Amino acid sequence: MHNWRSKAIITVAVPVLAITAAACGESGGTEGGGQELSGNILIDGSSTVAPLSEGAAELFMGQNPGVKITVGTAGTGGGFEKFCNGETDISDASRPIEAEETKLCDKNGVKTEQIAVANDALTVMVHKDNPVDCITTEQLKQIWEPGSKLKSWSEIDGLKPAYDEKLELYGPGTDSGTFDYFTEAINGEEGAQRTDYNNIGENDNAGITGVSGSKGGMFYGGYSYYAENKDKVKALEIDGGNGCVEPTIETVQDGSYKPLGRELYIYPAEKSMERPEVKSFVQFYVDNANKVAEAAGFISLTGQQLSESKDAIAKLTS
Amino acid sequence: MVTNEKTPRTGRTRLAVAGARAGSVSVFGKSSPGERAGSVLFPAVLLLALTLALTGLASLLVWSFVKGYPRLDANLIFNAPSTLFPATAGFRPAILGTLYIIAGVIVLIVPLGVGAAIYLEEYANRERWYNRLIELNIQNLAGVPSIVFGILGLAFIVRGPLDLGFIAASASITLALLVLPTVILAAREAIRAVPPSIREGSLALGATQWQTLSRQVLPASTPGILTGVILAISRAIGEAAPLLMIGAVTFVMFDPSFFSGGYTALPVQIYNYAVRPQEEFRNLAAAGIIVMLAVLLLMNSFAVWLRNRYEQRW
Structure with a gap:
């Protein structure tokens, strides 16, 4: 019964969504001059962002049955590879595009803008019985940095209270944007991390199972996995230099959950945005981003982030 | 499958095989205890291997049915x-x-x-x-x-x-x-x-x-x-x-x-x-x-x- 909460969120959010979406659709229809939209929209990229794009696509297709939207989950890096090859219209990403990827895009004449669609908190999860409540970024680095030999919680410098259990580390696979983001934020270099951890690939549920069954377990993953499993695992507060901060909707939105609060993005291709169905889908996506984010277990954007996303759309279409 | 080498075992062939075997045993003596133990153990090992493989499959199926049952519509x-x-x-x-x-x-x-x-x-x-x-x-x-x-x-x-x-x-x-x-x-x-x-x-x-x-x-x-x-x-x-x-x-x-x-x-x-x-x-x-x-x-x-x-x- 632990997931009654998510059920409650969905049962409340969905009718609200459907009604507001219907209302938006009416106004959207008049903007488009009453024209029937049709065509295919190809989306690929991060598996973290996919539920958001799928939710937005589902609502959009409900109003525009002529439009066929597909969402793939090749991972953030795999998505950009296809996107910059001109094979997809929109790329989902759980981290900003990298210089090397931009170079590939430029080479193939693919222009894009970064549009934030939701917030997420990389959450460090431990066993329920673990007495430790807060960990500093320094201590996280000590545990996860490449070459780290830490075997036990008692070996972590300055950790309070003392806890003598064997460290069991669980982390996402190296293709994941979550891995990229965490290694960059904590270890200071993207992709640099000790290699003797349990690599759970893209299956974050395996990390939850691992940590809930191991007293010395530690796992980092998206906020939605923590939110769905609050009865099984405990989230550590993160001290990024300004005291311990718990991952919550508020601390992520006001930016105090540092450095593990992150934005999730979509990158639409400028050329695709010339097609009316893509343009109106991207606008629809951002207009409904917060409702979709809540239904899918993510943290919604702040007003300022929303207006930045709208500015980015304007830049792409001008 | 095509069975050109194996002949189906009828009652007659089984009788003939048993008779020939009894003849050989009486001439050459019984097989050693080690060999007899082996002929019991080998099928047991085979059976164990089969059981292990089937248990894995069966548990996966049972798990899927139990978990997926509410959604079977x-x-x-x-x-x-x-x-x-x-x-x-x-x-x-x-x-x-x-x-x-x-x-x-x-x-x-x-x-x-x-x-x-x-x-x-x-x-x-x-x-x-x-x-x-x-x-x-x-x-x-x-x-x-x-x-x-x-x-x-x-x-x-x-x-x-x-x-x-x-x-x-x-x-x-x-x-x-x-x-x-x-x-x-x-x-x-x-x-x-x-x-x-x-x-x-x-x-x-x-x-x-x-x-x-x-x-x-x-x-x-x-x-x-x-x-x-x-x-x-x-x-x-x-x-x-x-x-x-x-x-x-x-x-x-x-x-x-x-x-x-x-x-x-x-x-x-x-x-x-x-x-x-x-x-x-x-x-x-x-x-x-x-x-x-x-x-x-x-x-x-x-x-x-x-x-x-x-x-x-x-």
Whole structure:
């Protein structure tokens, strides 16, 4: 019964969504001059962002049955590879595009803008019985940095209270944007991390199972996995230099959950945005981003982030 | 299967064997205790191996049924997937995608696989180095990991020379390449198992090689070839890794088509649901496993029916 909460969120959010979406659709229809939209929209990229794009696509297709939207989950890096090859219209990403990827895009004449669609908190999860409540970024680095030999919680410098259990580390696979983001934020270099951890690939549920069954377990993953499993695992507060901060909707939105609060993005291709169905889908996506984010277990954007996303759309279409 | 060497054990043969055995024992003495223990232990070990394998399979099936049971309804088959309404979401585009892809695989592997097997068994001269090279390669290809075929498909079928794009037809071709060695090897075995006397008799009566092949050898080896096709389909239907590589997307709400647009397949959809944080999706994945099993059993039972129709004994 632990997931009654998510059920409650969905049962409340969905009718609200459907009604507001219907209302938006009416106004959207008049903007488009009453024209029937049709065509295919190809989306690929991060598996973290996919539920958001799928939710937005589902609502959009409900109003525009002529439009066929597909969402793939090749991972953030795999998505950009296809996107910059001109094979997809929109790329989902759980981290900003990298210089090397931009170079590939430029080479193939693919222009894009970064549009934030939701917030997420990389959450460090431990066993329920673990007495430790807060960990500093320094201590996280000590545990996860490449070459780290830490075997036990008692070996972590300055950790309070003392806890003598064997460290069991669980982390996402190296293709994941979550891995990229965490290694960059904590270890200071993207992709640099000790290699003797349990690599759970893209299956974050395996990390939850691992940590809930191991007293010395530690796992980092998206906020939605923590939110769905609050009865099984405990989230550590993160001290990024300004005291311990718990991952919550508020601390992520006001930016105090540092450095593990992150934005999730979509990158639409400028050329695709010339097609009316893509343009109106991207606008629809951002207009409904917060409702979709809540239904899918993510943290919604702040007003300022929303207006930045709208500015980015304007830049792409001008 | 063709049984040209084994004679069926009737009561008479069993009696004859027991009598001969008793004779041998009385002349040469009883076998040593160690040997007798071995003849008891060996079947026990075999039985244990079988039990282990079946327990694994049975526990997976029971788990899927228990977890997926609440979702076993018509929605599961007739509804499209949904991220917002997991309670009524289904697998319709994935089921159609899998059926299309497998149909394409069958159309490709039967003529290609049987053709290659006929060439290697009936025409190829084993003295030639290139025929031996082909044989060696087919055997090696049967052991290549599926993701390698995915990369091959991406480079040469989706992009590159064929440039078909991310469509279901590309998936069919890639999976056909993946399972072709299985079909060729099974078809060769089946053709080899046709007794030489049948071939020789046919040729002696004045039939050409083509007539012998098409009227004697192929009909006789059909059951064995169909077994190979069943094995190949069973492998192809469960592949997710190469499909992810060649662009089976995870979210398709509309019915796919074979030559254009996005598509998905059951294993890809199941994987996508299994890794979601929400419990509803994980139950949906379990229900999807049952759907996939049903699709596989339906396809295979058709092939088994065909095989039994062609089964013949000498």
